[in-house]
Amino acid sequence: KQEVTQIPAALSVPEGENLVLNCSFTDSAIYNLQWFRQDPGKGLTSLLLIQSSQREQTSGRLNASLDKSSGRSTLYIAASQPGDSATYLCAVEMDSSYKLIFGSGTRLLVRP
Amino acid sequence: DAGITQSPRHKVTETGTPVTLRCHQTENHRYMYWYRQDPGHGLRLIHYSYGVKDTDKGEVSDGYSVSRSKTEDFLLTLESATSSQTSVYFCAISERSETDTQYFGPGTRLTVL
Numbered sequence: 220k221q222e223v224t225q226i227p228a229a230l231s232v233p234e235g236e237n238l239v240l241n242c243s244f245t246d247s248a249i250y251n252l253q254w255f256r257q258d259p260g261k262g263l264t265s266l267l268l269i270q271s272s273q274r275e276q277t278s279g280r281l282n283a284s285l286d287k288s289s290g291r292s293t294l295y296i297a298a299s300q301p302g303d304s305a306t307y308l309c310a311v312e313m314d315s316s317y318k319l320i321f322g323s324g325t326r327l328l329v330r331p
Numbered sequence: 332d333a334g335i336t337q338s339p340r341h342k343v344t345e346t347g348t349p350v351t352l353r354c355h356q357t358e359n360h361r362y363m364y365w366y367r368q369d370p371g372h373g374l375r376l377i378h379y380s381y382g383v384k385d386t387d388k389g390e391v392s393d394g395y396s397v398s399r400s401k402t403e404d405f406l407l408t409l410e411s412a413t414s415s416q417t418s419v420y421f422c423a424i425s426e427r428s429e430t431d432t433q434y435f436g437p438g439t440r441l442t443v444l
Contacts, residue, residue, distance in 0.1 A: 262435035321373035
């Protein structure tokens with residue numbers, strides 16, 4: 220059974236710092252891996268989607284990498300801003316099953 | 332934002348009563364999903380639909396049923412609500428291309444007393 224783990228559960232950094240969020244999964248037979256952002260009391264917003272054949276995806280200050288063989292993904296946020304404060308969730312999709320399996324998230328606080 | 336609405340947004344009910352949550356989309360996407368979100372568990376899939384009248388179970392389907400009679404509406408029913416079903420429920424939609432993600436609604440906070 221696929222399990223997705225995110226460490227740390229919470230992170231507090233000063234504004235301007237570069238940071239890395241980690242996601243690990245137990246079964247490497249994934250179809251894709253996705254990173255989402257969730258603001259308090261809101262739904263999820265997609266940030267990046269990495270196909271199983273890809274190594275990384277970039278969008279603005281965000282860069283996500285994928286290493287299937289080791290079962291790991293990282294989300295790199297450059298020059299963090301207070302507006303980046305949110306919970307970040309990673310999710311994997313198994314073999315085009317249309318079902319996402321989520322980690323429990325990392326709650327990020329960027330201090331002004 | 333993708334055109335997804337959920338109703339009601341908040342509901343308080345008593346143990347043993349039936350509850351129906353509605354998800355409505357204006358995107359004409361084929362796939363629709365119901366998740367629940369609980370502290371420490373992330374989001375877990377309850378049921379999903381891959382077309383009108385076509386549904387399947389997810390990871391935590393016990394105690395829940397779904398129906399989809401129109402492309403735009405996906406209903407989640409708790410036949411007899413229990414306190415363990417107190418949660419935040421999210422609906423999502425997708426079109427299922429290789430690069431397509433899921434788009435989430437704003438959520439429904441359900442409290443079962």
